[in-house]
Amino acid sequence: MDNSPVLQIVLLTMAAGICIPVGGFVASFERIHSQWLEKELRHFIIALGGGILLGAVMLVLVPEGIENMGDSVWGILFIVAGGLIFFYIERLLGFHKNESPQLLGMILDYVPEAIALGGLMALNPASGPLLALLIGLQNLPEGFNAYRELKQHNRHGNVLGKMTLFVVLGPVAGLAGYFFLSEHPAILGAIMLFASGGILYLVFQDIAPQSKLARHWAPPLGAVFGFCLALFSHLLLSHS
Numbered sequence: 001m002d003n004s005p006v007l008q009i010v011l012l013t014m015a016a017g018i019c020i021p022v023g024g025f026v027a028s029f030e031r032i033h034s035q036w037l038e039k040e041l042r043h044f045i046i047a048l049g050g051g052i053l054l055g056a057v058m059l060v061l062v063p064e065g066i067e068n069m070g071d072s073v074w075g076i077l078f079i080v081a082g083g084l085i086f087f088y089i090e091r092l093l094g095f096h097k098n099e100s101p102q103l104l105g106m107i108l109d110y111v112p113e114a115i116a117l118g119g120l121m122a123l124n125p126a127s128g129p130l131l132a133l134l135i136g137l138q139n140l141p142e143g144f145n146a147y148r149e150l151k152q153h154n155r156h157g158n159v160l161g162k163m164t165l166f167v168v169l170g171p172v173a174g175l176a177g178y179f180f181l182s183e184h185p186a187i188l189g190a191i192m193l194f195a196s197g198g199i200l201y202l203v204f205q206d207i208a209p210q211s212k213l214a215r216h217w218a219p220p221l222g223a224v225f226g227f228c229l230a231l232f233s234h235l236l237l238s239h240s
Contacts, residue, residue: 005121009178012121012132013114013170019136020106021163023143027151028160049141053105053199056138061112061196068189078190082197087205103149105202106142107169108195110135114170118177119188130236 062079069075086104113135121128143163150159181188 005125005178006175008125008128009118009121009174010171012128013117013135013174014167016114016117016132016135016139017110017167017170019139020110020143020146020166021160023140023145024147024150024160024163026140027144027147045141045144049105049145050203052138052141053109053203056109056113057196057199060116061109061192061199064116065189065192065196068185068192070186075189075193078193079197079200082194082199083201084197085194086198086201103146105199106139106146107166108198108202109142110139110166111169111173112192112195113138114173115177115181115188115191118174118179119182119185120177121174122178122182134236 065078066072066075113131117128117131117135120131147159147163150162177188181191
């Protein structure tokens with residue numbers, strides 16, 4: 001098998017994944033206007049990340065997942081399963097209103113999209129770079145939020161170093177999509193729908209409540225802008 005697509009998948013998914021620690025690096029400058037950053041920018045970017053995740057579910061993961069499963073109504077069960085499993089995980093590990101909903105949401109978004117990128121490179125390689133760019137744009141605000149969450153619970157640890165490890169998830173997922181799941185679209189669709197259910201649960205249980213800030217307009221606008229960014233990404237891909 002030609003190794004050129006393999007190299008392209010590794011480079012594209014790594015480039016998209018590097019945006020995770022880059023977003024975390026930007027968030028690390030919390031001493032600059034810290035009060036403003038804490039109250040305004042932080043809530044805006046939390047809402048922006050939530051809007052992007054919601055847009056990714058509605059415009060990418062669910063439509064692609066349903067299509068890959070042959071428009072079967074049974075696909076709904078995977079969405080429900082994703083929500084229920086993450087409800088159970090949250091209760092089991094005590095994530096409620098604390099640990100890392102943005103981090104979990106980012107992984108649930110990043111991994112299936114990287115898998116989809118790998119599958120896309122087997123079918124339509126020309127669209128791969130654009131999809132990688134859009135995944136990277138999503139990872140920037142999600143990486144920012146994930147850093148803030150991890151820093152809160154790992155004050156003396158190397159948070160950026162830990163976040164950099166997530167970059168490896170992209171190539172692994174992309175190559176899996178290229179070698180295995182491109183020939184099994186139903187399995188790829190089920191993964192996308194399962195991830196969608198988990199994201200929806202995290203957005204409405206943890207991320208949206210965190211973004212609320214009394215008597216401020218920035219957080220709700222952040223959610224609108226995030227969704228519009230996901231829609232813009234979807235429209236670009238549909239016309240590529």
